[in-house]
Every structure is written in structure tokens, then in C-alpha cells.
Amino acid sequence: MPAVDWVETTDPPSGITAELPGKATVRKATVSIEGENVDARMYIADTRDGAAGFAVHDMPGDRYPLEDNLQRVLESYMQNTAEPLTSSNVQKVTFDGRPALDARLTSETGVETLVGFIRLIGDDKHLVQALVLGPEANEKALKTMHERLLAGLRIP
Numbered sequence: 001m002p003a004v005d006w007v008e009t010t011d012p013p014s015g016i017t018a019e020l021p022g023k024a025t026v027r028k029a030t031v032s033i034e035g036e037n038v039d040a041r042m043y044i045a046d047t048r049d050g051a052a053g054f055a056v057h058d059m060p061g062d063r064y065p066l067e068d069n070l071q072r073v074l075e076s077y078m079q080n081t082a083e084p085l086t087s088s089n090v091q092k093v094t095f096d097g098r099p100a101l102d103a104r105l106t107s108e109t110g111v112e113t114l115v116g117f118i119r120l121i122g123d124d125k126h127l128v129q130a131l132v133l134g135p136e137a138n139e140k141a142l143k144t145m146h147e148r149l150l151a152g153l154r155i156p
């Protein structure tokens with residue numbers, strides 16, 4: 001199998017960049033957080049091992065606890081897919097001096113189990129999420145992909 005070509009992807013409004021394993025599909029949305037409308041953009045690349053991407057929310061990343069934002073990610077996934085998503089191994093970390101939260105993700109359906117990893121980063125002007133998700137059989141490759149995604153993530 002050929003190696004994946006990683007592509008630098010930039011969120012134009014914020015200047016936040018990340019390297020993704022392929023050309024990204026962009027999804028824009030306005031989400032309601034605590035009754036406030038927040039513009040968000042997600043950049044996702046699909047690979048044979050799973051999907052990798054990052055999301056930028058136009059709100060101060062420290063407005064709400066990162067644990068609350070993680071819970072919103074889980075709830076949003078369940079609303080969009082009708083499948084459960086749970087988090088484990090939740091740890092507070094830092095990312096370039098910013099508060100961050102890491103978690104392992106699991107979605108068990110009757111057909112297959114999906115696993116992934118997410119890091120939520122609180123910035124003065126944005127909430128940033130970096131995540132990968134794919135079949136449990138690909139967990140090692142997904143972990144490597146997540147580490148590469150984080151290594152290439154730049155928040156100005």
C-alpha cells in the first residue's frame with residue numbers, strides 16, 4: 001500500500017493549520033452551545049484506516065470547561081449517527097501552553113466497534129478539536145495518525 005500523502009489544511013478565518021492524511025472535506029455549521037450560536041468548521045480526511053480531522057469553533061475555548069465540551073462532542077455524535085459514543089482515559093494536558101483535554105473514544109454498534117482519539121484545546125478565541133475515528137482493528141494506526149495530526153497542528 002502506498003504511503004498516505006499528508007496535506008497541510010488551513011482554516012482561513014482563524015489561520016489554524018493542521019496536516020491531514022489526504023485532501024479534506026470541509027463542513028460548516030452553526031451550533032448552539034448553552035443557547036448561543038457558534039460558527040464552526042470541520043476539516044475531515046478519510047483514509048483506509050479511518051477518518052482524521054480538526055474542528056474550529058469561533059468562541060473562547062475557555063468559556064466552558066473542556067470536559068463539558070467533550071460531553072457536547074459525544075452528544076452531537078449520537079444525534080448525528082444514532083450510535084453511542086463514549087469517552088475514557090480522559091486526561092488534562094497542555095498544548096503549546098494552552099489547556100487541553102485528551103480522551104479515547106469508543107462507539108459500539110451491533111455491527112462493529114469504532115475507536116478513536118480526541119484532543120480539545122482551549123484558545124483565547126477558539127475551541128479546537130483534533131480527532132481520529134475508525135474500526136477497532138485499526139486502533140494502532142489510528143493512534144499513530146492522531147499523534148501525527150497533533151504534531152502538525154498550529155494555532156497562531
